[in-house]
Amino acid sequence: MSRSGDFQMSVIKSTVSEMAKDLDEQVAAFRTRPLNEGPYTFVAEQLGR
16 A cells, blocks of 8 residues: 555564664663662652642
């Protein structure tokens, strides 16, 4: 269902696998980081009526 002029990107399965592996490593590093070594920036929002 492709039309002339549409942007298409082809991604090799191994490329997706490598990207997912890299992302998994970054997530693991984030989740296991020590919380007493800051500073960590955060935004607090109060929801209410």
